[in-house]
Amino acid sequence: MVTVAALPPSLLLVGVGRFGREHLKEWQALATEGRMRIAGIVASSATSRDRLNTETGLPTFASLADGLAIAPDMVDICTPSSLHPAMVREAIAHADVLVEKPLAFTRSEAADLYALAGASGRRLVAGHLYRHHPLVAALIDEVATRGTPRDLQLTFTNPLDTHRNGEDPFFEWIHAFDLFDALADSPASTVSAWQDGACAEASLRAENGLSARLVFGWRGIEPSRHLTLAWPDCRVHCDFRDNIITTTTRGRTDKRFFGPVGGVLRRQFEAFLGACSGDIDAKPDSRQVMAVVSLAERARSQALTRRASPSSGKSRPRVAVIGGGVFGATCAVELAADCDVTLFERHEGLLTEASYLNQWRHHSGFHYPRSIETMLEVQDAKGDFESVYEDVVLRDIDAYYAVSALGREISARRYIATCRACGLEFREVPAPTDIVDPSRISVCLHTDEAVVDIGRLSARLLDTLRASPHIDLRLGCEIVAGRLLADGRKAFDFRQGAQTGTAEFDFVVNATYANTNRIAQWFGFPVRPMRFDLLEMAVYEIPDARRFMMTILDAPFTSLTSIGRDGYFMLSHIHQSILASAVTHDGLPPSWEAYPSNRDNLLRHGLRYMPLLADARYVESRVGVRTVEAYSEDFDGRPTVVTPHGFGCWSVLGGKIITAVSNAREISAHIARESAGR
Structure with missing residues (x-):
């Protein structure tokens, strides 16, 4: 009896654009090893088909339907994102499907596609590349060892000049939501998002308490791939461009160098082959993909609603500024142009603590000869x-x-x-x-x-604050507790004399200086040493x-x-x-x-x-x-630090009075962008 060896599974590659060429290269390497075979390539352009046929000797097809006619075992869809759901729907009845992210643009659409796959007895896998990245595996191990982090900060952007019309940051950069899902391992209870041009930002709060601020899209002139996890006593920073993980604890910094990280796409393909053969589960699985699509959908819906809302008649956002020093009072004045501001100061007067206890220099930078950063910051802020x-x-x-x-x-x-x-x-x-x-x-x-002249400045600010119809100045009023509400608003409990009360706000500026971490703790933001x-x-x-x-x-x-x-x-x-x-x-x-x-x-x-x-x-x-x-490497510098926590909250750690106006304008610009369409 003659036994005929089974042929390795065949694959139809759909789409050979910039990233599709990378897919082709990796599949060719796997085919050379006998792991699979490429049955054909679908390319919309006749020129591309002719070139690919000459270069590879493989059959080329003008449409997915033509390619499916050769009965491939697997289909890899690497086309523009808008085509993904329709192509999956067409292919899933005939073959196992790997589709580049995003699988779909709504959770219900993703669920329908998985239901079709189940009815057809086929495997459907979404190509979330970072699930196969060694640095992500290392971060998941950190979470398993240390427990749930308090905070996640992510910035994934490409240069603005690489953005193409019609590209949606919420789904083209669904990696941001996928990484949140992988590292939080808990559903998001609160989602708040906004979009400014080609760049977007989302704030998420998981049910297990993790807060995340995700910035993604296209901006600037250089790519950025940074992710930071924070625990009360540790901060882990991951740079996906340099492939370095930096772990900082009190008094110690350790780095892990991964070197050039290659083969991530290959690991994704190997996982797909394993899922198709039944040897391993799909990665990510359907639950994970639908959760990620749902997050992106919720965030995008919020951002689009804000942008689409008519500007006339919109309500003014409510902002709480906590701390009546020069930074807090100046923020209140700047924000009052477009917002309804409540300024809480626990003392009976303004500028009574850190703003008063200094030498009141009107700096030019001479004081910081060993901190060029601070000298330049002073120069930039002086005019404002x-x-x-x-x-x-x-x-x-x-x-x-x-x-x-x-x-x-x-x-x-x-x-x-x-x-x-x-x-x-x-x-x-x-x-x-x-x-x-x-x-x-x-x-x-x-x-x-x-x-x-700090006395004159205090009197000047007091007159301005009291004269503004959009500022509620509450002197002798202490914030005693705060919490994040399900819709992203912030609630504060306050005490003023014998009276107590609660107020809710869209945005918060924490300018309490020495007590900056107290407010961060209330909202679950990481405590800074x-x-x-x-x-x-x-x-x-x-x-x-x-x-x-x-x-x-x-x-x-x-x-x-x-x-x-x-x-x-x-x-x-x-x-x-x-x-x-x-x-x-x-x-x-x-x-x-x-x-x-x-x-x-x-x-x-x-x-x-x-x-x-x-x-x-x-x-x-x-x-x-x-x-x-606490552990600044620059012992002479006193830069002013504005920390965006997400959820419309900022903390200001003021280093010098002269930066108060520029810092206030920076925060005001952020709030103007985030509150567009409210």
Whole structure:
């Protein structure tokens, strides 16, 4: 008896565009290994068919119907997305089908296609490529080991000039929703989404508590493939372009280098072959695919509804701004042009905490010679601030920066070169003998910096806030709890005196500075590790002294600054001003015990460079909390960080007063885009 070896399964490839050519190349490699055979290729263009026939020797067909006539065992559909559902419907009765994402554009349509496959006894597999990626497998292992993350941040974009008319980011980039489904392993209870041109954003909250912010589509000039998972004590960042996973815990950073990741498409094809033979289950399975299509459908529906809504008569979005410092108050003013804003401040006045406890410099960047990022940020923000608050800037003050002749880390030559490279305006001058000991100074610059009159700024903001018909200013009102509602709105419980209440908002700006993590916790956003410094700044009266600011770099950083009243100055020192410092487990400021004043050491270190302090009279000490990121690699920089959490929520960790207006405008622009059509 002669046994005839069974032929390997045959495949019809439908579509040979840019990605279809990659499919063809991988199938040819598998055919060479005897794993399958290519029965033919469907191409719509006669030129393409002729070229493919010459290059491959394979039969080519003008339509799917013609290709199905040769009775292939399998069909691989790699055509434009809009054709996928119809082609699956046509092919599934004749062969097992692999279709590139998306399978369909509605959950019901996907369910119908799977029902057809079941009735025909055929396998239907959607090509969600990242399900087969080794970095995704590593992330799934992280979730299995560490448990459900608190937060997922994803950015998957291509350059804007690669976008083609008609391409829908919600389905062309369904990878974003697929990765959420794979890593959350829990249904989404809340979905909020919007679209700005060719780029879209979706915020998701899974039933297990995971929050996700997904940005996808086309923008900028470079591709981006980033995904970050956050736990309370760990952050795992995945770069799919460099194929690196970076794990950051407190005080430690580890990297896993995967090198060039090839063969992902091959792994997808091998999984399809295994599913067709019955050896393994389909990956992803029908439940997963329908869940992902449903997520994309819900998000797209929200975004389209917003864009399609008529602009006339639409309601103004409601925004809660929490914190009445300079950042929160400025945000409220900027947002009131288009929103109804409620500003919550727990104290009875504005600018009472971090906005008050600083030297009120109107920065140009001279203070940050070891942080180019901060110097450039200051330069970018300065014009915005002056366009609004020029009248509260005191310019009749001589502003000096000097470099210590005794220091080691910042040389005079390096400092001048850095200032020039950043385009700062200054004159090199002799060290003023009425302020400093010239023998202890290597170089002195007279700069264009000034001082912000914080009292005038506070009064100005209070008048503006009270005069606006779209701002509800609630002084002495403390937020005590918050929660995310099912429709994406945010609810806050507040207490004002003996009264309590609840209010709901579309958007939230968290400008509470030291308490920024408290609000993040309420909404399930990740807690950022923070370092809290208890600072003391001593106010001295110096009789007959002119109005000036003097900062001596590498002194280290001794500063004496006129605070707007003749003869009154604030003295600080980078080390001696810190009474205590802590990185807390919960990311919230500690309850500080009573610390004795360190003003004697402040004065002693100041006297090393500024002899005029010998005649100074101590007035008072101002003590408060400074908040910075706990494990920043840049110890000198103080960049202002605006963190988008998703769900229409932002946190502002202000580094300098001068960035308040530009930060407020940044958030205002985001809210304008997200609230379009509300």
